[in-house]
Amino acid sequence: MTYNSKRRAVSICAAVAVLVAACGANSVNSISADPRNVTWDLNVDAQKVLGPESCEKCHAAETQTWKQTPHFETLHTLHRKKEAQAIAAKLGIASFKTDSNCIQCHYTMQQHGPALEVVSGVSCESCHGPAKDWINVHNNYGDSGITRASETNEHRRQRLSESIAAGMRNPINVYLVAQSCYRCHTVPDEKLVNVGGHSEGSLDFELVSWSQGMVRHNFVRTDGKANIESSPERLRLMFVAGMIADLEFSLRATAAATEKTTFGLTAAKRASRAAERIKSAQSKLEQPLLDEILKVYASVSLKLNNRAPITEVADQVHRLGLKFAATVRGEDLSAIEQFIPPKSKWK
Ligand code: HEC
Numbered sequence: 001m002t003y004n005s006k007r008r009a010v011s012i013c014a015a016v017a018v019l020v021a022a023c024g025a026n027s028v029n030s031i032s033a034d035p036r037n038v039t040w041d042l043n044v045d046a047q048k049v050l051g052p053e054s055c056e057k058c059h060a061a062e063t064q065t066w067k068q069t070p071h072f073e074t075l076h077t078l079h080r081k082k083e084a085q086a087i088a089a090k091l092g093i094a095s096f097k098t099d100s101n102c103i104q105c106h107y108t109m110q111q112h113g114p115a116l117e118v119v120s121g122v123s124c125e126s127c128h129g130p131a132k133d134w135i136n137v138h139n140n141y142g143d144s145g146i147t148r149a150s151e152t153n154e155h156r157r158q159r160l161s162e163s164i165a166a167g168m169r170n171p172i173n174v175y176l177v178a179q180s181c182y183r184c185h186t187v188p189d190e191k192l193v194n195v196g197g198h199s200e201g202s203l204d205f206e207l208v209s210w211s212q213g214m215v216r217h218n219f220v221r222t223d224g225k226a227n228i229e230s231s232p233e234r235l236r237l238m239f240v241a242g243m244i245a246d247l248e249f250s251l252r253a254t255a256a257a258t259e260k261t262t263f264g265l266t267a268a269k270r271a272s273r274a275a276e277r278i279k280s281a282q283s284k285l286e287q288p289l290l291d292e293i294l295k296v297y298a299s300v301s302l303k304l305n306n307r308a309p310i311t312e313v314a315d316q317v318h319r320l321g322l323k324f325a326a327t328v329r330g331e332d333l334s335a336i337e338q339f340i341p342p343k344s345k346w347k
Pocket residue numbers: 050051052054055056057058059124125128131135138139148160163170171172220
């Protein structure tokens with residue numbers, strides 16, 4: 001699929017260079033002190049997947065919450081659904097969990113020697129990145145005896161930066177996790193939609209309302225005792241970051257379109273709708289990065305078989321989205337407070 005391209009990693013790296021002066025997998029120590037300035041790879045590398053059991057011993061409450069969601073359940077329910085069987089029949093898929101593209105979005109795969117095995121539905125690592133290289137980094141406060149409370153700010157920054165450099169989609173930069181959602185929820189697969197009859201993605205996906213209901217698992221700050229709501233400032237940032245990610249991934253889907261039917265038309269419409277939303281927010285916010293995003297968007301034509309130019313624009317939106325989440329504060333977004341979905345709308 002297009003979003004797994006090597007090219008992307010390079011261009012993200014170039015963008016990060018703008019932000020942090022240095023980039024590259026081996027330059028952990030030269031990464032900026034601000035861990036929100038980041039790069040990451042969109043692949044969920046099965047070689048590096050550990051599985052949700054490896055998180056549970058320290059994140060029991062998060063795991064319990066996740067187990068109540070369709071992300072967990074799809075492992076057990078998908079292959080039993082009539083609609084899923086119909087899609088598989090149209091695509092000639094014999095087994096959902098081995099030889100299908102369903103695994104990209106419905107399952108988490110782990111590499112066992114030459115074999116790929118399904119270990120879970122949509123799991124922690126689908127959203128936070130495969131954990132092999134960061135699991136022992138993200139929780140390391142330094143010397144024993146140091147706790148979350150006594151860790152220095154400098155050490156915290158270093159720890160977060162290193163975890164991200166090792167592939168963690170740490171919610172400290174909210175665009176990192178926003179991308180995870182839209183990667184799947186835009187369903188950027190033409191054949192799956194046009195031939196298989198799969199839905200064209202979650203057209204009403206909006207980051208605040210879709211992440212703060214059943215999906216929310218904010219237990220870290222209370223040591224697992226309470227699932228706290230994110231602050232209004234953070235929700236504003238999420239709201240705008242979600243719009244930007246919607247634009248990025250609708251553009252990626254549009255870039256993959258070769259036929260003037262359901263898939264291509266829906267993707268292009270979705271991209272143009274996302275741009276309209278950003279425009280409308282920008283009329284209140286006047287944020288230079290949103291202007292840049294709209295300019296980049298306006299420079300490309302959303303026509304069929306226009307993969308390279310549209311992908312290039314999506315890459316630029318991507319860089320700007322990461323930068324937006326790294327540099328803009330929710331306090332500066334109060335002009336759109338009235339548009340943030342209220343609790344009654346949280347899924
Ligand atoms: C040995 C215990 C331990 C294990 C295992 C563990 N974590 Fe954590 N995790 C922590 C601690 C402690 C924190 C809080 C760090 C802090 O204070 O910022 C944390 C924080 C996080 C955060 C919040 C971001 C951050 O850095 O503060 C995410 C996301 C996360 N863990 C995901 C995972 C996932 C996914 C797994 C399994 C692949 C996992 N963790 C396994 C201990 C663990």
